[in-house]
Amino acid sequence: MESIHELHLELIDVFKNDGFNGYEIVFSVQGQRFCFLTGNTKHPFPLNVKHQFAEKDICRLCGKNIYAAPIGHQLCAYFQRNMRELLQYFLTTHKDRF
Numbered sequence: 001m002e003s004i005h006e007l008h009l010e011l012i013d014v015f016k017n018d019g020f021n022g023y024e025i026v027f028s029v030q031g032q033r034f035c036f037l038t039g040n041t042k043h044p045f046p047l048n049v050k051h052q053f054a055e056k057d058i059c060r061l062c063g064k065n066i067y068a069a070p071i072g073h074q075l076c077a078y079f080q081r082n083m084r085e086l087l088q089y090f091l092t093t094h095k096d097r098f
């Protein structure tokens with residue numbers, strides 16, 4: 001499997017969630033959308049990455065059959081394995097958003 005840096009990750013939005021003190025990072029890879037939750041806005045740590053697909057599709061990264069959101073709000077096994085690298089990636093490439 002390709003590393004995070006070889007994927008064409010597109011950052012869509014970063015929301016600060018004061019409810020649980022963390023960030024919600026929405027991004028897409030080749031048109032497939034994901035939602036990454038992190039805890040702690042000062043020193044973010046990764047919590048989970050879920051699919052957020054507009055229509056039923058097979059995730060190109062974990063191979064799972066995913067239903068449209070919100071029903072298909074399931075964890076992505078690929079990003080779950082690479083959460084730390086993913087967070088580091090966004091913190092480095094989009095410093096201004098955090």
Ligand SMILES: [Zn+2]
Pocket residue numbers: 051059060061062063064075076077078
């Ligand atoms: Zn997936």
